[in-house]
Amino acid sequence: xTATLTIDAMLTTPGDAFVAAMPAPExxxxxxxxxxxxxxxxxxxxxxxxxxxxxxxxxxxxxxxxIVPGLVGILIFLLLWQGLTHVATQIPGPAKVWDSAVxxxxxxxxRKGPNDQGIGWNILxxxxxxxxxxxxxxxxxxxxxxxxxRFEYLNRMTSPIISLLRPVSPLAWLPIGLMVFxxxxxxxxxxxxxxxxxxxxxxxxxxxxxxxxxxxxxxRVLNLSEWKVFTKILFPAVLPYMLTGVKLSIGVAWLVIVxxxxxxxxxxxxxxxxxEWNNLxxxxxxxxxxxxGLVGLLLEQALIWIAKRFQFD
Amino acid sequence: MSNxxxxxxxxxxxxxxxxxxxxxAIRDINLRVQRGEFTALIGHSGCGKSTLLNxxxxxxxxxxxxxxxxxxxxxGPGPDRGVVFQNHSLLPWLTCFDNVYLAVERVFSSTEKKxxxxxRTEAALKMVGLTHAMHKHPNEISGGMKQxxxxxxxxxxxxxxxxxxxxxxxxxxxxxxxxxxxxxxIVADTKSTVVMVTHDVDEAVLLSDKIVxxxxxxxxxxxxxxDVQLPRPRDRxxxxxxxxxxxxxxxxxxxxxxxxxxxx
Numbered sequence: 267x268t269a270t271l272t273i274d275a276m277l278t279t280p281g282d283a284f285v286a287a288m289p290a291p292e293x294x295x296x297x298x299x300x301x302x303x304x305x306x307x308x309x310x311x312x313x314x315x316x317x318x319x320x321x322x323x324x325x326x327x328x329x330x331x332x333i334v335p336g337l338v339g340i341l342i343f344l345l346l347w348q349g350l351t352h353v354a355t356q357i358p359g360p361a362k363v364w365d366s367a368v369x370x371x372x373x374x375x376x377r378k379g380p381n382d383q384g385i386g387w388n389i390l391x392x393x394x395x396x397x398x399x400x401x402x403x404x405x406x407x408x409x410x411x412x413x414x415x416r417f418e419y420l421n422r423m424t425s426p427i428i429s430l431l432r433p434v435s436p437l438a439w440l441p442i443g444l445m446v447f448x449x450x451x452x453x454x455x456x457x458x459x460x461x462x463x464x465x466x467x468x469x470x471x472x473x474x475x476x477x478x479x480x481x482x483x484x485x486r487v488l489n490l491s492e493w494k495v496f497t498k499i500l501f502p503a504v505l506p507y508m509l510t511g512v513k514l515s516i517g518v519a520w521l522v523i524v525x526x527x528x529x530x531x532x533x534x535x536x537x538x539x540x541x542e543w544n545n546l547x548x549x550x551x552x553x554x555x556x557x558x559g560l561v562g563l564l565l566e567q568a569l570i571w572i573a574k575r576f577q578f579d
Numbered sequence: 580m581s582n583x584x585x586x587x588x589x590x591x592x593x594x595x596x597x598x599x600x601x602x603x604a605i606r607d608i609n610l611r612v613q614r615g616e617f618t619a620l621i622g623h624s625g626c627g628k629s630t631l632l633n634x635x636x637x638x639x640x641x642x643x644x645x646x647x648x649x650x651x652x653x654x655g656p657g658p659d660r661g662v663v664f665q666n667h668s669l670l671p672w673l674t675c676f677d678n679v680y681l682a683v684e685r686v687f688s689s690t691e692k693k694x695x696x697x698x699r700t701e702a703a704l705k706m707v708g709l710t711h712a713m714h715k716h717p718n719e720i721s722g723g724m725k726q727x728x729x730x731x732x733x734x735x736x737x738x739x740x741x742x743x744x745x746x747x748x749x750x751x752x753x754x755x756x757x758x759x760x761x762x763x764x765i766v767a768d769t770k771s772t773v774v775m776v777t778h779d780v781d782e783a784v785l786l787s788d789k790i791v792x793x794x795x796x797x798x799x800x801x802x803x804x805x806d807v808q809l810p811r812p813r814d815r816x817x818x819x820x821x822x823x824x825x826x827x828x829x830x831x832x833x834x835x836x837x838x839x840x841x842x843x
Contacts, residue, residue, distance in 0.1 A: 480668040487662045502672040
């Protein structure tokens with residue numbers, strides 16, 4: 267087939283018609299050479315497609331390998347759960363919870379009075395509290411961390427207080443918040459603030475203390491202004507540490523908000539969970555648990571993604 | 580009255596206070612460097628050669644004595660002295676261009692506009708042969724290239740004195756030789772005054788006009804000063820057969836390994 271193609275191509279060249287009809291010896295050689303070249307090219311293409319197919323297969327295999335164990339784990343988990351429902355009959359099985367979740371998430375944003383709102387509103391309310399408390403903590407904690415890291419005296423001054431207060435359970439701060447703010451919502455935000463401030467202070471301060479002396483020497487030999495030192499050296503060098511602090515803080519804040527909302531009430535995923543316990547809708551409690559887990563996972567993944575973008579080494 | 584010497588170190592001592600009491604790092608250091616001269620400080624590790632360089636850089640303050648650079652007493656670090664550190668010390672979050680630009684901006688931004696500053700930065704990187712890698716980050720280039728950026732940064736600010744602290748110590752032998760040749764060319768082109776700390780005898784003889792040999796620490800001082808009168812431009816291959824070169828090399832080796840033998 268390739269040979270015919272070559273002759274066809276030669277026929278199109280004007281004045282060469284007779285050559286095609288009765289090929290001269292050198293033309294024959296040319297044709298064979300061309301054909302050989304084309305066959306080689308075709309074989310090459312063939313090999314390349316085969317290679318591509320094999321690569322795709324390998325990639326698929328590695329994807330399967332990375333996903334399968336997780337799927338197997340989930341399957342075993344679901345089976346155990348199903349098995350548990352036969353022993354503890356008050357716990358609904360996976361299928362029942364799934365049906366209930368589909369119903370719940372098909373209308374996440376409805377409002378029927380202050381105590382009956384869609385799950386979407388509840389999640390958003392919790393996220394808003396976490397965002398506010400966490401944002402305020404970042405606003406105070408990160409600059410404080412910079413100061414503590416930069417000035418040794420301040421570090422020694424604050425370290426006993428931080429060491430003392432850091433291990434306190436965040437919920438222990440709730441009564442203080444209720445007393446000062448005389449309202450549940452600011453008290454919950456206060457609890458988030460106080461629990462998420464420590465990792466940010468400590469990690470930022472550590473980052474400042476661990477800036478390689480080499481970078482500071484660069485600043486010194488160039489006599490850079492304080493502003494340049496901060497923007498070009500201090501801040502970028504501390505950023506990875508700071509983001510670690512932020513990640514830890516977000517994790518703690520999301521852990522604590524559920525507990526705080528159970529105590530304070532209002533709208534929020536923690537409160538909703540408690541409310542469903544009072545209503546004895548066990549499916550919803552389980553849905554709440556998975557929802558809390560999922561949101562926490564997403565928050566953490568988002569921060570890991572951000573942190574990766576600022577990794578230089 | 581201007582001093583004929585570009586860099587003067589006069590009766591300098593440096594002592595550190597440690598837990599075991601006072602530690603005398605270097606003492607009675609007297610050194611004169613002329614404009615355009617290449618001086619190497621050589622000695623065994625712990626002889627205080629880096630301490631002396633830090634004093635000249637202004638990163639440390641001398642306990643006694645005076646240091647004068649280009650007619651001004653050294654009281655701290657400043658951009659009249661360009662420093663190339665042993666481990667390149669580039670900021671990893673800035674590109675090569677931005678690393679150099681940071682220095683250029685500091686020194687020239689009061690008198691020049693952005694395009695001129697950028698042109699200076701580009702010229703400095705071109706001088707070390709890194710135009711193609713200008714917009715790469717330090718983690719994307721080799722160790723030798725990083726050190727070139729370090730040299731570009733130090734020279735971009737047109738310092739009165741260029742200070743090199745074992746700049747090629749962390750590089751492999753071939754890269755080191757290549758960078759030494761580059762440095763010879765750059766110093767010839769820019770007519771820089773250079774003080775370089777090294778522990779490599781061949782490097783010292785190849786590059787220097789003057790080799791300052793230091794005695795062993797603690798309480799180290801200058802043992803001998805060797806004038807290297809090899810003609811410039813110098814070529815590594817030609818020097819290999821030059822008898823003077825071997826004579827100088829032998830003098831340094833003798834000082835280091837027989838007069839200042841270091842107990843391992």
